[in-house]
Amino acid sequence: MDDNVFLPKLSQNLLKSLDDDEYYDITIEVGNDPYVKIFRAHMVILNYRSTYLRRILSTNKKKNDGNLVQIKLPNILPEIFQIILRYIYGGRLSLDRCDISDIIKILIAANELNLQELVNYLQLYIIENHKKWMEQSFNLVYQTSLENDSFLELQKYCTDLISKRPDKILKSISFSSITEKLLVSIIQSNNLHHISEIQVWKYVIKWGLAQNPELPSDPATFSKEDFNVLKNTLQQLIPFIKFNNLTSKEFSEKVLPYKKILPKELYKDLLKIFLNLNPDGRPNEIQNINSKIITFQHTELISKWIDKLDIADKSTSSYEFKLILRGSRDGFESDIFHEICDNQLCTVTIIKVKGNNQILGGYNPIKWKSGRGYGATKDSFIFSFEDGDDINDHILSRVMNENCAIFNDRTYGPSFGGADLVLRGNSGHCIKDSYEKQIRCPSSGMISN
Template sequence: MELKFFDKLSQNFTKLLNDKDDYNVIIEVEDKKQFTAHSNIIKCRSPYFCKELDTINPNENNIKTIIKPDISAQILDIILKYIYGGIVNLENIETGIIFDLMLAANKLELEELSKSLEKILIKDKASWLKTHFSLLYRTIFIYNNFKDLENFCNDIVVKYPSLIFDAEDFTSLQESALVSLLKRDDLQVKEVKIWEYIIKWGIAQNPTLPSNLDKWSKDNFLTLKTTLQHCLPYIRYFHIPELDTINPNENNIKTIIKPDISAQILDIILKYIYGGIVNLENIETGIIFDLMLAANKLELEELSKSLEKILIKDKASWLKTHFSLLYRTIFIYNNFKDLENFCNDIVVKYPSLIFDAEDFTSLQESALVSLLKRDDLQVKEVKIWEYIIKWGIAQNPTLSSNLYKWIVLPARTILISELPNRLKELFSTIISDDHAAEISSWIDRKNTIYPSTNYPHEFQLIFQASRNGFAPQTFWNMCHGHAGTVVIVKVKGTDEIIGGYNPLMWDNTSSGYKETKDSFIFSLKNGNIQNSILSRVKETRFAVYYYSKNSQTTYGLCFGCNFYILNNAKCVCSCDSNYEKDIKGKTGTFEIVDYEVFKVKKKTA
């Protein structure tokens, strides 16, 4: 029979840890905080300490000092209690600390502890891992010991590859992370697109390579090949379009025939594929349009989408001048949603461009349906009905020209739900549904933006300065008692739209700072402003500020002194540290055109 007395043993060794009389090791961590330990114990428990102590000379008191500035005092305290007593108490420990503890345990070669924490994070803290996905993904591949977490991450990335491949810092991805993704059979990216990504990544690892592909030497190509040597074996070349259907000649060379693509356009495309650069200087807009179509045919989505955006942003006049060509072309494909919307935004205002055109009946069905879906189509419904009957008959030339010979269906016996009126009332004069969907996703702390047609919150306008007045006192009176509100501000003379979300109730009888962890301020993409900025509260005690009655004549809403509104239609943005980021780009007082306050609540079914 074997008797085990681990509990008492653990207690005795834990007591030894707290004994300051017989130590011979000092471990200095972050902020120069020092812990004492016994060399025989920590060497026995940790291979890292065993190797480290062998390289350190003792001082005159025969004490060795280990410096670990990258480990916090809280984490080393937990680790030492584990080393001595075999116990780790994670109660009331934040998940971020558990993650850092796992990394520290791995560095100190405490495999048992590291693996246990890895399993706990995956099993019990999956939501935190997903919320901090970028941090997680960039960290675990630095090491090679977190295979379960690697698989956890890759299970997400293969379904949502844009999280990594379309990230701004994609080219700084660890090679091991990239290779682990390329090994996956279920990566939801077309092989030709994967090829583009790894070429882009490989070039970024060699900043000395010429930016002009025409100047590349044989050695340059060899450099790129060497950089990608661990990636290339996992490219499924047989899945790259066209190459898998072509037999090579006697020299093992395959020939692709593309008579519908000009030499000029293919030259641009090849330079993009190999060098990641497209020079549009002195290129006619018509060529850019054809280049976009060719890129779409060759499934170069990144290039195609970028050109689509350029055409809409910088070449709108050309698009309008060549509207018929544009409209007839883009609906042949199904990949130019932004251009489809650009066209339909014109057609709904000037429907005769399409409906009264001589070739209306040759219109693509997808184009017609996309117009019929629009609530703002400026045509009477009876007229729309006539148009689609005309179009439908034209698609069936064998139909009898005598209507009386047609089969007539009986009257319906069931009720059907009605479509909404064509003219949709705008809920805001400042923001769109796209903006509302983005704000809605921030409120719910989602990593991806809700679709603009299906976001879960309703925005109820409770205050509008241009309608109710810019006097701060009016804001305090009208918004008093409302909780869960979004403030939207349009800055004068720019495309800037800024604002904030306050989950707390506005109270004009209270004063001082109010605490919440859920408030945030923001700047929305609009016009020339390409990217939105989300800035969550950092100092939760100073999230929002409510002014006293005497001050409410001068000051309106205030988010932690980072963003607040004054009288005389002015607002102030500062770089105060209560929120994560500066949303305005510079500190100062700015005039505003208007601002709105919405009560935000979940939509009911």
């Protein structure tokens, strides 16, 4: 027989004792005026369920004069304590009808009462069931986790989000209320691969204006004092903006209106760079890409393949290659690939083969999807570099069967054709099917980065 078979009845009986008018020996005043409620309880149960309440009761024991023990909990709302009291007595907690903001209040109250079992449960419940809300209300979650040392799961969640998906924090509803220190760490991150640098600039300006709501929204109407206020607010942030990643047009339209908040030397240097560019050009010195596998020379060649140019063409690339996923950093799991890459257009997959210097890859101009099926396009291609250091030693294979160009499945990573280039976890294979050429001898053991 199950040892726990009698627990539901025990829980039910203990919960009934909360409504008993005869045998209670303690009253608890919860809340602050005008929202105060008196709860009746039993010292022995509170003593063994909450170490916090045990400490209070040990210094405020019932006297022999017939008076009840009274304690006060002014920091907890009555409706929140009602839920916690049912947990203390019956071991029951129903959160289905609770608003997420109330669940946060329950968590904070449970922490105050030192109900560690409940604290641990609520943290995991929030993370598993309210991820979207946590992203949108990140600053509340972040500040709550920092203010309570026992919220280790929330702290880990926040640290991971800052590290792996800082762009989600910038896009959150509570973005404008994050601290300067947190914003600096975000714009310094190497993982801002889901938004462009001009968007980073816009978010920084948005944050600065939010800290000074008296400022106009249009810089054309700023006074000298207005510029000084915004300059002082953003002085710790501007040094971390990667202005060299902007086009001349972006610099002219979005940065120049705020030129008076830039340090003079920085402004002079930027003028020298951007005034000599065509509107869509970027500074020439930006030839480094965020990849551990390929170089700028590889991207120039891949760009020509995308544009269907001859490799001898002297044109330089007009594309910006921006890292959105790195296997060694983000993980090789298929669900991670789809979480980050689904609905992304014009992606290049780069794969390093384990044990040698071979590089494989593919270009997908259409969206990746989680639903199983094929994506049709006439512009995709796959490729290989036999020696990753030699861009001339390559195989380019364009799609033949356009209707089977891209294979989508939530259990697979980036996959091209029927089997031409397929990745699943950190292994894969290449078998000619829907593309012109075999890019590698059929084998497994690929490692994607």
